Amino acid sequence: MPIKPKNILAVDDEPKILEVVTSYMESRGFTVFSAPNGKTALEIFDCENIALVLLDLMLPDISGEEVCAKIRKQSRVPVIMLTAKIEEESLLKGLGLGADDYIRKPFSLKELGARVDVTLRRASDDLVPLVTKNSFRSGDLVVDFEKNIIKKRGLEVLLTPSELKIFSALIKYPQKVFTRAELIKIALGDEFEGYDRAIDNHVKNLRQKIEDDSKNPDYVLTVHGLGYKFEGG
Structure with a gap:
């Protein structure tokens, strides 16, 4: 793509x-x-x-x-x-x-x-986020990239390296819509030769870890026909 x-x-x-x-x-x-x-x-x-x-x-x-x-x-x-x-x-x-x-x-x-x-x-x-530490929806999701810790309702969430790179990119540019191709380059590198839909699996797994309802996400949203974006709220 x-x-x-x-x-x-x-x-x-x-x-x-x-x-x-x-x-x-x-x-x-x-x-x-x-x-x-x-x-x-x-x-x-x-x-x-x-x-x-x-x-x-x-x-x-x-x-x-x-x-x-x-x-x-x-x-x-x-x-x-x-x-x-x-x-x-x-x-x-x-x-x-x-x-x-x-x-x-x-x-x-x-x-x-x-x-x-x-x-x-x-x-x-540069995948440095907008801030190194932030809290969303009254503490529902807490992100501390300096310590590399992400918590959902007070419990630490463990992300894979690819999931963390995707999440970092999305938070770095709130409201920016990333295409699958852009996220593949960020998370998997230019040498990746698989299908661009592979990024959907990473997003799916990420949502299962940080969303209350992964099928109706509050944070990582799908922009149909374009890609994904982060909505802090």
């Missing part, structure tokens, strides 16, 4: 920059959603399955720093800042809020493409 092109959210109040960036990234196989301000950017982010955000810091309504902070509260989706600011303090503030990289304006499209590729590759290899 081929992996679908990744969705990019480009945010900038300069129409020409949005037009050029959109055209270039689409020519490289990406689907691009564009936003001229922070409010629209957050609305798109909430509705679409975004894989990376190109974010201008100087927006007319909500600052880029604030947009980045709001995104970081719910997702580890990579954020690359586009900035005309040259002050070190401004750049450090953006990185401190969770941005993954920055590009100073004016920039070349070749540099932009290279930064996007590197950032996406680094993100796909």
Whole structure:
């Protein structure tokens, strides 16, 4: 099963920059959603399955720093800042809020493409969850990746390595829909030559361990025709 092109959210109040960036990234196989301000950017982010955000810091309504902070509260989706600011303090503030990289304006499209590729590759290899410890549904499910402990209603749950990798990826990107092909790459590696439906068995076993009713799951949900996502609630 081929992996679908990744969705990019480009945010900038300069129409020409949005037009050029959109055209270039689409020519490289990406689907691009564009936003001229922070409010629209957050609305798109909430509705679409975004894989990376190109974010201008100087927006007319909500600052880029604030947009980045709001995104970081719910997702580890990579954020690359586009900035005309040259002050070190401004750049450090953006990185401190969770941005993954920055590009100073004016920039070349070749540099932009290279930064996007590197950032996406680094993100796909990094299975660090959004937070190292979290509790869902008033303590029904407790996840501590730092200690590698998962508890369901106070009892420790033992996951296989593949199940843990799948679970880590799903929690890392809450609400992100992973295709079976993406989860196979994460859990089983590029060398896996079996059927993509093999991932369904891992998800089935995972659900039996963390769900009250594995046939009506609350956490690991099926998105019909696409794949799976994590719903913390």
